[in-house]
Amino acid sequence: MIEPLDRAITELKKLPGIGQKTAERLIFHLLTRDPEDVRRLSDALIDLVEEVDRCKICGNFSTGDKCEICADSRRNQEKICVVSRPWDVTKLESTQKYDGLYHVLGGLINPIEDVSPEDLAIDDLLERAKKEEVREVILALEPKTEGESTSMFLVKKLRPLDVEITQIAQGIPVGRELEFMDKATLGKAFEGRRDLN
């Protein structure tokens, strides 16, 4: 195979979920497209890594020192929602149910993969939580072992501070049938039952 084809396939195969077949299919597709389209894709990827930075305050994706959420004074400054990764912010924002701020930890405590509390933006969170205006820290970490233990660690650290600590609800996803839910989720759904009176 000629060099430019081979190199494009090699580079595409480094992406997650893209094997030889998919890379070939993509390449052959690109070769039938207008070169301008391919240039737009290529530029978008370069701009992505050159322009997308992390917010110095919360760790969210940002094009400057401060992300759009931290820079928006209309956001409720009393609440900080703690997430693991920046894309969790994107996901939670899509609900349009939350008007507060965020804090991205950058991962979860995981002794097996050698991620300790010092590797995460936990000290920054505690500093932010100490501020007078902050009243509630909402934990929105993934409901799996590492998320639970990171949440527990954060609760221990946050408890001495004068803030309310809450966690987003775990339970039955909307539209799912009880029959197909796992026991752990059903247990959480029971524990988190709401009073409807």
Add this chain to the structure above:
Amino acid sequence: MIEPLDRAITELKKLPGIGQKTAERLIFHLLTRDPEDVRRLSDALIDLVEEVDRCKICGNFSTGDKCEICADSRRNQEKICVVSRPWDVTKLESTQKYDGLYHVLGGLINPIEDVSPEDLAIDDLLERAKKEEVREVILALEPKTEGESTSMFLVKKLRPLDVEITQIAQGIPVGRELEFMDKATLGKAFEGRRDLN
């Protein structure tokens, strides 16, 4: 979502088989990679469309006017294998069972999609087949309706010339069980049976 993220997702979604979810996953992966890696991918895509051309003789992928196969005088100049698309050449070359030349038609005759013989490199093929050194034209078009009718059309055009016309074998793929083969393939396998004496 911030502009560079949004734009990268929009561009990735134009690729076949990549939807919103996959595009997001790729983007988030790229953002955790070394920017140099992303630049290499971006450069490879640009080089792909800028450097990969079509061979002026056979229509195969090429980095100059002549592809590696047409430029190689050790290839058997007596045989021309006719394929639909340039990547069929790559595929057939991978077998290492063929030492002749190729001819890429650029598609198949398809009245429904308005592809007529004039849209394909058929006249070029006939010109090449007329050359004294050419003794065999091997048809290797996809064994589906359009492939079959294009092959039939080519046979009609090639018959007056002094060349042998052959077609690659259709039959049971290696390693497949008879039980799961379709009737058409089994029929072709019978028709194409070989004498083992």
